[in-house]
Amino acid sequence: MKRHGEVVGLLAVYRNLDPASRALVDQHVLECPACAARQTAYAQMDQALAGLVDPRPGAALPRSLDGILHGRSSRWVPARPVPQQVRVAPKVLVAAAVLALIVVSFWIVLRVLPPTGPVLAETPSVTPTSTSLAAALTPPSAVAPDAASSAARHLASIPTPIATRGLAPLVVVAAMP
Amino acid sequence: MIIEMIMAEAGTGDNLGNLVGGLFEEHRSAVFAYVYRLVGNREWAEELTQEAFLRVYDARARLPEVRNRRAWIYRIATNTAFNALKRWRRFLWLPWHEADVAPLGRSDSAEQVEGQTLVEQALLALAPKYRAPLLLYSHYGFSVGEVAEALGIGEGAVKMRLSRAREMFRGAYQRESCR
Numbered sequence: 011m012k013r014h015g016e017v018v019g020l021l022a023v024y025r026n027l028d029p030a031s032r033a034l035v036d037q038h039v040l041e042c043p044a045c046a047a048r049q050t051a052y053a054q055m056d057q058a059l060a061g062l063v064d065p066r067p068g069a070a071l072p073r074s075l076d077g078i079l080h081g082r083s084s085r086w087v088p089a090r091p092v093p094q095q096v097r098v099a100p101k102v103l104v105a106a107a108v109l110a111l112i113v114v115s116f117w118i119v120l121r122v123l124p125p126t127g128p129v130l131a132e133t134p135s136v137t138p139t140s141t142s143l144a145a146a147l148t149p150p151s152a153v154a155p156d157a158a159s160s161a162a163r164h165l166a167s168i169p170t171p172i173a174t175r176g177l178a179p180l181v182v183v184a185a186m187p
Numbered sequence: 188m189i190i191e192m193i194m195a196e197a198g199t200g201d202n203l204g205n206l207v208g209g210l211f212e213e214h215r216s217a218v219f220a221y222v223y224r225l226v227g228n229r230e231w232a233e234e235l236t237q238e239a240f241l242r243v244y245d246a247r248a249r250l251p252e253v254r255n256r257r258a259w260i261y262r263i264a265t266n267t268a269f270n271a272l273k274r275w276r277r278f279l280w281l282p283w284h285e286a287d288v289a290p291l292g293r294s295d296s297a298e299q300v301e302g303q304t305l306v307e308q309a310l311l312a313l314a315p316k317y318r319a320p321l322l323l324y325s326h327y328g329f330s331v332g333e334v335a336e337a338l339g340i341g342e343g344a345v346k347m348r349l350s351r352a353r354e355m356f357r358g359a360y361q362r363e364s365c366r
Contacts, residue, residue, distance in 0.1 A: 022350035023324070026331045052353055055360075058306045059325035064220035071219055071233040075208040075244065078237050 013038055017045055021052055203247040210256060211240050217327065218264050224307075224322055225268040225315050235271055239264040258329070261337040265319055272315060305363050312359035317352035320345055 017038045020031055027035065039046045072078050218239065223232035242263050253259045310318055323329040323337055324345075334349075335342045 019346060019350050022353050023331050023346055051357055055353060055356060056325045058302070059310075059321065060328070062303060062306060062326055064216065065223050065229070067216060067219040067233055067236065068229065070230065071215065071236055073212075073215075075204075075211040075240065078211075078240055079244070081237065082241060 014042060014045065017042070018048065021045065021049055024049070024052065025056070203250055204244065206250060207240070207244045207247050210243065210260060214257065214260055215240075218260060221261065221322060221327070222264055222268045224310060225265070225319060226272060227311060231271070235267050236264070239267040242267065255333060255336055258333045258336040261323065261327075261329075262339055265338060269315065269319075305360060308363045309356050309360040312363070313352060313355050317348055317355055320348045321352040321356060324349055 013034070017035050020027060020035050024032070024035065035045075035049075039049055072081065215236070219232055219236045222235050222239065223229060226232055226235065239260070243260055246263075250256070310322070313321065319338060320334050323334045324331070329337060331342050331345050331349075335345045338345065340348075
């Protein structure tokens with residue numbers, strides 16, 4: 011029975027069998043009418059398939075490779091630079107929008123509320139004021155030493171709300187498109 | 188300019204291009220018939236045959252390494268046809284046009300025509316996966332090894348597919364004969 015199953019598989023490729031396998035099949039076919047019938051059917055099938063008349067290609071298929079290459083070149087379109095599209099996930103876009111909204115609203119709140127932060131008395135303001143700018147632009151020889159020191163003292167005495175310090179970068183980020 | 192470039196490439200300066208040209212002329216009709224029997228439509232088969240040979244041309248640098256050029260060409264043709272079938276799934280509803288059946292010679296009798304039509308119908312009833320190995324083995328005379336190479340599968344798989352294809356073909360032929 012095992013041999014029958016094996017022979018059924020071998021019958022499908024009988025033409026390509028090695029002599030030993032072919033002898034096995036031939037021996038089995040003599041004893042098994044089902045395999046004998048199958049062998050006959052397969053032989054007829056091969057004959058019918060081998061005898062099929064091939065359809066001939068029409069004029070649309072060029073007779074030479076040059077014709078195909080010509081066809082390809084006539085369909086050829088000059089390559090245009092493909093605009094590079096940056097693909098951003100929707101979640102990232104939403105997160106960026108929310109962040110921008112928070113930053114802008116925070117900035118608006120700070121602008122509306124009066125400055126109530128502690129006064130910085132010790133450190134002079136980092137932001138150049140009109141006075142300090144004028145002092146910086148004035149040649150050292152033109153400024154008297156006592157005048158410079160009084161300007162520095164004046165700068166130190168200007169109250170700077172802590173809440174307004176360091177907001178410039180945030181404003182710049184919020185104003186970005 | 189581009190045409191000149193391609194022609195120059197395919198011309199005397201490119202021996203592999205010439206080789207592909209020779210292979211095209213040798214296998215053009217047979218590959219067309221094979222592709223046609225896989226996809227079942229003449230115009231489509233002509234397009235796909237061109238596409239397959241363009242792929243052969245584009246891959247011509249590999250030709251010196253190819254042991255069996257015929258099997259290699261049929262592998263490219265098979266892949267081209269199968270990809271097209273996968274893309275469009277047209278095989279599911281493509282009618283088998285009477286006009287597409289191959290024109291027979293003058294000496295063919297009505298019985299022969301009928302016999303050929305029955306065989307074609309039975310072939311068409313097979314899924315392309317089974318039709319391809321049966322065609323290559325029985326119609327084109329490929330060996331099992333060549334069929335394996337042409338389909339990109341192992342010899343064991345070819346034997347299994349051929350065995351199934353033969354049984355399917357028997358059943359389909361009997362059904363067609365009873366109609």
